[in-house]
């Protein structure tokens with residue numbers, strides 16, 4: 001056989017590549033719950049990656065979660081073995097005035113580039129460590145009140161729940177994942193908590209999720225989304241451990257707020273989510289529907305704003321898209337500040 005030197009590849013057949021089956025990962029909270037809350041906001045900030053001007057909600061929720069995670073780490077002595085078995089500050093609470101004074105001293109030291117003052121408590125120390133990490137990602141509190149409130153709630157939770165809850169915690173930031181036919185579903189449960197006197201059986205575990213809000217302030221649609229989230233987690237837990245968790249609990253941290261720490265848990269602080277099999281099945285099929293809706297929205301690049309009344313006015317008040325959205329203010333849109 002002679003080869004035409006000018007066409008060295010003539011006659012060689014190369015099959016076209018198979019379309020790779022790359023599955024998108026969907027987070028229960030960051031994708032599915034966000035899209036269900038407001039597809040327009042999700043499209044702008046999660047898909048198109050516009051940077052929000054303020055990240056108030058992200059700041060408040062993240063700092064509460066991460067400091068509480070450090071409290072559990074403290075109890076288990078994972079960073080410093082000498083703290084094993086103790087709760088931060090032994091549950092003592094410092095006053096709002098002491099917190100404000102410390103924040104002022106810290107600000108002055110940072111401005112003068114001198115040595116930072118010693119934090120007045122372990123909770124404040126953990127708070128500042130987490131806050132510095134968030135600052136490096138551009139996530140800050142917009143007001144001093146929000147910082148102060150976060151420290152107050154953390155202290156109250158630590159004092160009220162620490163002694164009984166921390167010893168029962170089996171795992172924090174428990175990762176769950178499932179490989180579905182066309183996507184990967186994943187989520188992170190804040191806490192796995194053993195039932196008192198349990199025998200290390202996954203069926204005895206409770207899943208706990210912290211929320212920074214008050215139960216009474218939660219919009220019905222958001223509450224529906226929280227329940228949906230816990231039921232999807234329960235399904236993922238079953239896929240991983242072979243059994244459903246014993247309970248799914250939502251803890252509303254803002255229910256603890258006040259001028260003094262509550263002496264017992266407020267009735268609305270803790271809410272148990274039903275894990276009836278039909279409720280879980282509904283949540284799983286709702287999850288699949290939402291994934292299909294996101295895929296459809298990606299194809300058309302169409303992201304619709306939430307319907308008036310289906311999203312809380314508070315969420316819209318801090319959304320950068322509110323100036324160009326008819327949903328806030330009961331469907332009338334926000335009043336423009338000009339001319």
Ligand code: SF4
Pocket residue numbers: 038040041305306311315316317319320321322325326327328
């Ligand atoms: S203002 Fe409200 S409804 Fe409009 S995009 Fe923002 S969050 Fe969604």
